[in-house]
Amino acid sequence: MKNTKKNAAILENANRLFELQGFKGTGVDQIAAESGVTKRTLYKHFGSKEGLIRAVLEAHETSMMERFRQDLAASRMTAKERILLCFDLYRDWFEHTNFTGCIFIKTLNEFANCTPALNQQAQGAKWALRELILEQTKSTRATEPEQLADQIQLLLEGSIILAQSGRGVTIIDAAQEAAAQLLEGA
Amino acid sequence: MKNTKKNAAILENANRLFELQGFKGTGVDQIAAESGVTKRTLYKHFGSKEGLIRAVLEAHETSMMERFRQDLAASRMTAKERILLCFDLYRDWFEHTNFTGCIFIKTLNEFANCTPALNQQAQGAKWALRELILEQTKSTRATEPEQLADQIQLLLEGSIILAQSGRGVTIIDAAQEAAAQLLEGA
């Protein structure tokens, strides 16, 4: 019991600090300190910094996908509406005070050429999102659901970058509009 | 003369290593060593690591924009064709053996909450790209050139992320297709 509570605290703080400062910009000491835990304990639980990052990414992917599935299944909507709802979810994310970009994108950029395991994990998360979108595009009876799913994801990923680029939250409106247009044409 | 040659060598190597390993993942020692220069010289030229990063970003933005303007002005094309050509340029970039993502996106992700100056510089580069796209969308006589430019950039930025995510280079085809469709509808 205590075990899982400490564990969760470490994961939460690690996730927060990694998002704020990046992976290589965050020391294990800081994570341990802010989690109210000694380094010794942290290393008992996760083995290494890389092990901790793996755990953080896994937890993040799980909660992200759960969140998506919940929100998409919540109300009775058409597939098209569900796809457009994704952009609303992103809008909420961007409006959150602590928005600092996507942790998987951070992973891809920090570890691409030095830690393949982490890189693959981040790629896996992005792929999972695509599969989720694909489920929806298939339901729209679009002629090319795979390409449509790719295009929706392109807009979503792009919106993360531009939201980070000082473009206001309004960038998501342009993305949503584009998605609507693509859905119409498919 | 020698001065500028050393200077260029440092900038090139720093750019390459930052792209490969990230900013915080690359030490000044390595940059100096691989540039055939002592740390002393590097610090004489750029003052600090942050100064070097600033110079790298500035040089990168300059050469990127020059490259774009050259390629877009090369042949006689319609504005729509020029916009679609941007996706071909990105395809070339992705196919390059050393593609490791966008250095400005790396900057946004590594320095968002600890070095505002670098963050602003990266935002500036993304904004410059948008302005370049906007010039083209205005020429298409689209009803909403600003939103259209945003949408084109969304697709371009998204394609960088998905190209890094193990999705093949083919992702750029989906992006280009989407752009064509948006241009048609505008």
Next chain:
DNA sequence: GATAAAGTATACCGTTCTGTATACGTAAGA
């Protein structure tokens, strides 16, 4: 050819990094 700038080699400073060792407290189950 003298002079002054700029480069080199090398060593160092203080800090921070990941990761470990030692020694002590605490909780719970047999």
Next chain:
DNA sequence: TCTTACGTATACAGAACGGTATACTTTATC
């Protein structure tokens, strides 16, 4: 109650970090 497992506090090892100092050598210019 005793043991086992897990936590703490603290200190340290060894390396890498950004940045600087000293002393020697090259290079360009007047």
